[in-house]
Amino acid sequence: MTRPSDVREGADTYVIGVDYGTLSGRALLVRLGDGAEVASSVLDYPHGVMSRELPGGPVLLPEWALQHPQDYLDVLRHTVPAVLAQAGVRPEQVVGLGIDFTACTVLPTRADGTPLCFLPGWERRPHAYVKLWKHHAAQPQADRLNAAARERGEGWLARYGGLLSSEWALAKGLHLLEEDPDAYAAAERFIEAADWVVWQLTGRETRNVCTAGYKAAYQDGAYPSREYFASVNPAFADFADKLRGPLVALGECVGGLSTAGAALTGLLSGTAVAAANVDAHVTAPAVGAVGAGQLVAIMGTSTCHVMTGGGLKDVPGMCGVVQDGILPGHYGYEAGQSGVGDIFAWFVNNAVPASVRADADAAGVDLHTHLSTLAAGLRPGESGLLALDWLGGNRSVLVDADLTGLVVGLHLHTRPEEIYRALLEATAFGTRVIVENFGVAGVPVHEFIAAGGLVKNAFLMQLYADVLNLPVSVADTAQAPALGSAMHAAVAAGVYPDIGAAAAHLARVKKAAYRPNPETRAAYDALYAEYLRLHDAFGRADGPLFSTMKTLGRLRRGGGPTEDATPAEAPDATPAEATDAGVLA
Numbered sequence: 001m002t003r004p005s006d007v008r009e010g011a012d013t014y015v016i017g018v019d020y021g022t023l024s025g026r027a028l029l030v031r032l033g034d035g036a037e038v039a040s041s042v043l044d045y046p047h048g049v050m051s052r053e054l055p056g057g058p059v060l061l062p063e064w065a066l067q068h069p070q071d072y073l074d075v076l077r078h079t080v081p082a083v084l085a086q087a088g089v090r091p092e093q094v095v096g097l098g099i100d101f102t103a104c105t106v107l108p109t110r111a112d113g114t115p116l117c118f119l120p121g122w123e124r125r126p127h128a129y130v131k132l133w134k135h136h137a138a139q140p141q142a143d144r145l146n147a148a149a150r151e152r153g154e155g156w157l158a159r160y161g162g163l164l165s166s167e168w169a170l171a172k173g174l175h176l177l178e179e180d181p182d183a184y185a186a187a188e189r190f191i192e193a194a195d196w197v198v199w200q201l202t203g204r205e206t207r208n209v210c211t212a213g214y215k216a217a218y219q220d221g222a223y224p225s226r227e228y229f230a231s232v233n234p235a236f237a238d239f240a241d242k243l244r245g246p247l248v249a250l251g252e253c254v255g256g257l258s259t260a261g262a263a264l265t266g267l268l269s270g271t272a273v274a275a276a277n278v279d280a281h282v283t284a285p286a287v288g289a290v291g292a293g294q295l296v297a298i299m300g301t302s303t304c305h306v307m308t309g310g311g312l313k314d315v316p317g318m319c320g321v322v323q324d325g326i327l328p329g330h331y332g333y334e335a336g337q338s339g340v341g342d343i344f345a346w347f348v349n350n351a352v353p354a355s356v357r358a359d360a361d362a363a364g365v366d367l368h369t370h371l372s373t374l375a376a377g378l379r380p381g382e383s384g385l386l387a388l389d390w391l392g393g394n395r396s397v398l399v400d401a402d403l404t405g406l407v408v409g410l411h412l413h414t415r416p417e418e419i420y421r422a423l424l425e426a427t428a429f430g431t432r433v434i435v436e437n438f439g440v441a442g443v444p445v446h447e448f449i450a451a452g453g454l455v456k457n458a459f460l461m462q463l464y465a466d467v468l469n470l471p472v473s474v475a476d477t478a479q480a481p482a483l484g485s486a487m488h489a490a491v492a493a494g495v496y497p498d499i500g501a502a503a504a505h506l507a508r509v510k511k512a513a514y515r516p517n518p519e520t521r522a523a524y525d526a527l528y529a530e531y532l533r534l535h536d537a538f539g540r541a542d543g544p545l546f547s548t549m550k551t552l553g554r555l556r557r558g559g560g561p562t563e564d565a566t567p568a569e570a571p572d573a574t575p576a577e578a579t580d581a582g583v584l585a
């Protein structure tokens with residue numbers, strides 16, 4: 001294995017960060033001497049996000065989102081050799097490799113790490129595959145997990161803002177058990193894809209403290225107790241056994257590349273491999289956010305908000321606070337919005353007339369750019385529209401995947417760009433709720449730093465500065481998570497003593513690139529006040545319209561108009577069918 005004393009920060013020394021996003025994985029080659037990003041390579045996952053059906057088979061229910069673990073290996077096989085070839089760098093010049101992943105993106109495996117879906121006979125079983133972070137079918141399980149934790153007075157629940165999300169590992173594990181008990185029994189491990197890939201690279205099974213803490217309720221040195229799991233479902237008592245494996249700190253070297261890992265990547269066996277990390281959390285050091293009050297928003301398909309420091313505070317409705325979860329030695333906070341770019345994508349894919357597409361084509365730009373340009377010509381409030389940004393549910397601060405979207409104020413004259421702008425604004429208002437919620441709980445936000453694919457939309461960035469009334473700094477790299485992973489690789493290789501030191505050398509950020517426009521303040525404050533009224537009316541359990549979205553959701557799934565009512569008609573597919581036949585159609 002490459003040891004700290006063998007390596008140094010030099011002009012001919014490199015590290016690689018691999019960022020596993022929702023749709024693709026990308027490798028970034030970073031030169032340590034000057035921090036230059038010398039080459040990058042992307043592979044779109046061959047299987048993409050499987051939300052409609054499995055390859056050659058069963059149809060999935062609407063809230064499902066699966067991935068194929070083979071795609072993660074293909075990313076390594078294609079992108080790592082590609083960056084070496086592009087830059088003419090030799091494998092021996094690469095001293096470390098780090099990866100980050102979406103999370104909670106989790107899969108059932110055997111004890112040797114073989115994914116269930118790789119095994120003959122399991123190919124058509126949806127529960128044998130990776131459940132992607134945005135697999136939202138486990139809300140009923142999350143509700144029961146939360147109720148049980150409240151009843152038992154579980155102390156760790158406050159670390160999750162009082163509510164575990166249906167996206168996290170406990171809900172997904174219970175979903176696995178209750179819909180496909182055979183798959184649950186066969187799953188000797190239930191492991192984050194992040195840790196699974198590190199396992200494939202090194203031959204060593206570990207659990208990084210970031211995903212264990214934020215996604216699997218690991219707090220103060222333990223997962224929740226057997227008694228707690230059994231109180232939700234007796235057969236779930238052994239769940240924590242499936243999460244076993246040594247915990248590793250961020251920046252720690254898990255081991256050297258195994259022979260198999262070296263064959264997969266084209267790097268030398270023994271090259272240092274860093275503990276896995278989450279795509280959001282790894283971005284904080286990449287943009288130099290290593291101090292209290294610096295909120296980093298990783299804005300892409302979804303938005304994750306991460307912030308380091310500030311001691312231990314309970315923040316209602318946040319995703320979680322974890323010791324060492326972003327930077328070793330500090331508490332790290334996470335909040336999020338389940339749908340952001342996904343909402344804009346839904347709009348351009350489903351609700352834009354052909355004439356607007358033709359205009360975008362004629363202008364030679366994509367629909368996002370075209371609609372953003374038109375939307376920028378409007379003044380705040382001019383459309384008379386106001387939207388709720390819950391097309392992917394609400395991750396913070398309501399923590400309810402059953403909540404849905406809403407546009408108020410539609411008129412016969414409403415134009416597509418007006419709705420598009422209302423959706424952009426809604427996501428900014430959702431972010432403001434999160435920022436204000438942190439402040440009220442005693443974790444004030446002083447700086448907002450945006451990273452991720454949406455940073456390229458200058459209109460959106462200015463909108464966020466205006467709505468939040470905060471300067472918006474932006475990542476000065478299109479590959480911030482991969483850069484963060486490369487930094488962790490450098491720490492694992494012993495080039496830097498810690499992540500703070502790596503950030504001091506390698507972080508890339510444009511400070512206060514967007515400043516709030518005082519002229520829009522009053523209009524946005526007024527719109528935000530109305531947004532809050534809708535938010536509380538539809539989203540809070542004591543709100544007057546709370547039952548509306550719940551009822552609509554039940555009807556959409558083929559259930560009855562009230563919780564106890566008999567289903568109006570059989571749904572197209574049910575979880576029970578999944579269990580019986582391993583298929584959903």
Ligand SMILES: Nc1ncnc2c1ncn2[C@@H]1O[C@H](COP(=O)(O)OP(=O)(O)O)[C@@H](O)[C@H]1O
Pocket residue numbers: 021022023024299300301302340341342343344345346368369372452453454456457460
């Ligand atoms: N110019 C744009 N303005 C707003 N949204 C955009 C724009 N271009 C792409 N998007 C949205 O950004 C999302 C992709 O973000 P990205 O950060 O690249 O991906 P990921 O979140 O998977 O890492 C998609 O949901 C897409 O609809």
Ligand SMILES: O=C(CO)[C@@H](O)[C@@H](O)COP(=O)(O)O
Pocket residue numbers: 021022023101102103104133278279280298299300301302303304334336452
């Ligand atoms: O939830 C987390 C991290 O906690 C993210 O991995 C998830 O939102 C997916 O991020 P992307 O939108 O793919 O960048």
